Amino acid sequence: MNVLVILIPVSLTLGLIGLIGFLWTIRAQQYDDPVGQASRILLDNEPEDRLP
Amino acid sequence: MTAACSACAVAPAAMEIADITTSVQLSVPSIRCAACIGAIEDHFRHLQGVREARVNATKKRVYIKSDLPEDKLVSALGDIGYKAYPLDQAALSTDEDPVGRDLILRMGVSGFAMMNVMLLSVAVWSGATDATRDLFHLISAVIALPAVLFAARPFFVHAMEALRVGRLNMDVPISLAIILAAGMSLYESLNSGAHAYFDAALSLTFFLLIGRYQGHRTKSAAHSAAAELAALEVHRADRKVGRRFESIPVSELNIGDTVLVSSGVRVPADGELLAGEALTDRSFLTGESDPVNHARQDTLCAGEINLGAPFEMKVQAVGSDTRLRRIAELVEMAENTRNSYTSLADKAARVYAPVVHVLAVISFLGWFIATGDFRHSLNIAIAVLIITCPCALGLAVPAVSTAAISRLYHMGFLVKSGTALERLANVSSVALDKTGTLTAPGFTFEVDGISAAHSAIAKGLAQHSSHPVSNALARHLSDVEPADICDVREVSGCGVKGTWHGQSIALGRGAWLGTPGSELTLKITDETIILPFAETLLPGAKEMAAGLKDRGLQLEIISGDTATKTAKLAEKLGIKNWYACKSPEEKAQLVREHTAANGTCMIGDGINDTAALASANVSIAPGNALDATRNAADIVMIGDALKDVPAVVSVARLSVRLSKENFGIAILYNIIAVPVAMAGFATPLLAALAMSTSSITVLLNAMRVRL
Numbered sequence: 001m002n003v004l005v006i007l008i009p010v011s012l013t014l015g016l017i018g019l020i021g022f023l024w025t026i027r028a029q030q031y032d033d034p035v036g037q038a039s040r041i042l043l044d045n046e047p048e049d050r051l052p
Numbered sequence: 053m054t055a056a057c058s059a060c061a062v063a064p065a066a067m068e069i070a071d072i073t074t075s076v077q078l079s080v081p082s083i084r085c086a087a088c089i090g091a092i093e094d095h096f097r098h099l100q101g102v103r104e105a106r107v108n109a110t111k112k113r114v115y116i117k118s119d120l121p122e123d124k125l126v127s128a129l130g131d132i133g134y135k136a137y138p139l140d141q142a143a144l145s146t147d148e149d150p151v152g153r154d155l156i157l158r159m160g161v162s163g164f165a166m167m168n169v170m171l172l173s174v175a176v177w178s179g180a181t182d183a184t185r186d187l188f189h190l191i192s193a194v195i196a197l198p199a200v201l202f203a204a205r206p207f208f209v210h211a212m213e214a215l216r217v218g219r220l221n222m223d224v225p226i227s228l229a230i231i232l233a234a235g236m237s238l239y240e241s242l243n244s245g246a247h248a249y250f251d252a253a254l255s256l257t258f259f260l261l262i263g264r265y266q267g268h269r270t271k272s273a274a275h276s277a278a279a280e281l282a283a284l285e286v287h288r289a290d291r292k293v294g295r296r297f298e299s300i301p302v303s304e305l306n307i308g309d310t311v312l313v314s315s316g317v318r319v320p321a322d323g324e325l326l327a328g329e330a331l332t333d334r335s336f337l338t339g340e341s342d343p344v345n346h347a348r349q350d351t352l353c354a355g356e357i358n359l360g361a362p363f364e365m366k367v368q369a370v371g372s373d374t375r376l377r378r379i380a381e382l383v384e385m386a387e388n389t390r391n392s393y394t395s396l397a398d399k400a401a402r403v404y405a406p407v408v409h410v411l412a413v414i415s416f417l418g419w420f421i422a423t424g425d426f427r428h429s430l431n432i433a434i435a436v437l438i439i440t441c442p443c444a445l446g447l448a449v450p451a452v453s454t455a456a457i458s459r460l461y462h463m464g465f466l467v468k469s470g471t472a473l474e475r476l477a478n479v480s481s482v483a484l485d486k487t488g489t490l491t492a493p494g495f496t497f498e499v500d501g502i503s504a505a506h507s508a509i510a511k512g513l514a515q516h517s518s519h520p521v522s523n524a525l526a527r528h529l530s531d532v533e534p535a536d537i538c539d540v541r542e543v544s545g546c547g548v549k550g551t552w553h554g555q556s557i558a559l560g561r562g563a564w565l566g567t568p569g570s571e572l573t574l575k576i577t578d579e580t581i582i583l584p585f586a587e588t589l590l591p592g593a594k595e596m597a598a599g600l601k602d603r604g605l606q607l608e609i610i611s612g613d614t615a616t617k618t619a620k621l622a623e624k625l626g627i628k629n630w631y632a633c634k635s636p637e638e639k640a641q642l643v644r645e646h647t648a649a650n651g652t653c654m655i656g657d658g659i660n661d662t663a664a665l666a667s668a669n670v671s672i673a674p675g676n677a678l679d680a681t682r683n684a685a686d687i688v689m690i691g692d693a694l695k696d697v698p699a700v701v702s703v704a705r706l707s708v709r710l711s712k713e714n715f716g717i718a719i720l721y722n723i724i725a726v727p728v729a730m731a732g733f734a735t736p737l738l739a740a741l742a743m744s745t746s747s748i749t750v751l752l753n754a755m756r757v758r759l
Contacts, residue, residue, distance in 0.1 A: 023160070026153060
């Protein structure tokens with residue numbers, strides 16, 4: 001049962017990291033434009049030579 | 053506008069020094085894909101004077117920080133092939149959605165807490181005992197209690213609000229179940245009890261928050277689309293300053309200002325006509341489709357549309373003093389007195405909550421009398437409360453209406469009220485306004501029978517008048533060569549006359565030319581020919597009438613226009629009941645009577661319909677109606693969605709049926725689960741399984757509304 005001493009803090013920490021990540025996505029306004037965010041991955045970073 | 057302060061307008065040099073970057077929002081409906089986003093943002097990146105441009109593809113808007121005036125930005129987008137419309141910042145208010153963000157935050161917190169507690173619970177369910185079990189329970193408590201207190205706050209707040217006014221809503225049993233589950237589990241954990249329901253309390257919160265967030269999202273999408281409609285109408289007026297005209301927002305008009313009203317534009321404020329004559333469409337005020345003639349010094353009302361030549365007028369009332377605004381205030385009063393509707397969910401809660409609470413009390417008393425064990429009896433009573441699962445019941449209605457509203461949104465209908473669909477499913481008649489709702493401004497002629505010579509004369513005369521009926525006639529006879537006419541003279545309010553090959557000819561109102569009736573008449577010396585014309589039916593009006601009848605709804609037309617016109621239209625659409633020449637008050641009265649009798653849905657667009665819209669069970673307005681009208685309506689249709697109105701009725705009926713099915717599922721589940729819980733066999737594992745299955749069944753059933 002000693003393994004619990006390590007495993008429980010590990011699992012809680014992982015959960016906490018997930019939660020912090022989630023809070024960050026809210027703060028970064030990632031839920032304001034779901035359609036746009038999904039399309040943006042298709043864009044190159046160089047702004048030149050693209051469609052009209 | 054970029055030049056925000058008057059000082060800048062006076063001293064243009066100051067503009068270059070001062071940093072007057074303003075943010076502008078443009079609506080660009082044609083944004084579709086990644087290429088559009090890239091193209092627009094690129095284009096603005098290279099445009100001088102633009103600080104920042106960002107596309108929101110969900111809302112189909114572009115946010116721009118720029119020194120350039122709005123029209124420059126719009127034309128810049130036009131250069132690359134995107135049609136853009138400036139949005140009025142004031143009408144949009146704030147673009148942020150604090151409520152949605154708050155809900156998603158709570159949802160996230162409860163979700164993460166639920167997962168961790170579930171992880172620990174699995175260990176307990178698979179057989180952890182003694183100290184290990186107690187440790188796991190205590191860790192669960194440390195995670196669950198703060199999470200529940202934070203995440204379930206919206207339910208607590210709503211439950212308190214309902215209790216304070218002595219009502220029961222769905223949030224009362226939900227809050228009670230959450231609080232008791234958490235409290236009892238804490239007590240059990242501290243006293244080495246076998247069962248803790250922390251995961252149940254958290255998953256209850258989590259599932260219900262999902263429902264709540266979805267509901268909020270669809271509603272706020274409809275609201276922001278409605279706000280966008282309002283923001284698209286940029287309210288501006290051309291004020292005369294010296295010899296020039298300057299374009300200013302309507303809110304800056306003062307009494308005594310002289311304004312120019314161009315052709316086809318709405319009159320910005322109430323005032324007095326300065327020009328010799330004017331022709332306006334005031335159908336939105338009265339429902340009358342015929343244009344109204346005005347002479348010098350006549351009073352014009354804000355909102356009338358100028359159909360003739362541009363004219364000048366002197367402003368006599370602005371803002372809240374205008375007639376338009378006063379009518380809008382009447383509507384507000386009508387809305388406040390509207391019968392409060394009890395939603396399906398509230399009705400269910402009123403039955404459900406007492407039943408559950410009584411069952412819990414019975415279980416407690418039964419067990420206490422039988423065993424005398426207070427703690428055990430209390431545990432069983434709380435298990436009953438948790439396992440009756442307000443979860444499925446809480447999701448039953450919101451899940452369906454969310455799916456239905458988003459389906460209608462894609463069909464071009466904005467549903468602004470959550471209970472609108474339930475109310476629509478229950479109506480048995482539909483009251484229709486005529487002008488603007490069923491008919492478009494403009495006329496269709498039925499003059500195929502007249503001779504070529506007569507058409508040529510009619511066209512020749514019609515060309516000389518700017519009256520809308522003449523314009524329509526000239527357009528109808530577009531392939532006719534006009535006759536040569538001299539001495540043409542327009543008689544205001546009557547018609548046009550002239551001479552043709554020595555014969556005196558005239559085109560105008562029947563009464564003016566000596567024939568009975570008000571039909572358009574062509575007179576050649578002594579011969580009179582009646583040119584019958586009818587109003588243009590809006591596309592989809594016929595399909596709508598037929599579709600609504602197929603669904604067993606009684607149709608009626610309530611119009612402010614003349615009896616002849618209304619009767620003609622009613623016949624065309626096959627509608628037996630019609631009322632003509634109704635004032636706004638009479639319209640509202642009629643609708644109120646029918647609403648009381650058997651439920652009515654009102655469809656209308658004019659200011660004269662607004663009170664009627666607010667009095668009906670449920671109301672629909674077209675998107676091109678005025679602000680006040682759209683605000684009074686529960687459902688707003690965008691574009692030519694008229695033919696889809698019957699489909700909305702179908703969706704509404706389907707969604708009510710599915711909601712009831714969902715209640716059925718929840719009840720069925722309770723019939724099985726409650727006896728188990730009352731017998732004392734409920735375990736946290738059973739509760740968790742039952743809660744998830746029932747919630748997911750209900751959510752899946754709700755999805756059927758999209759089929």
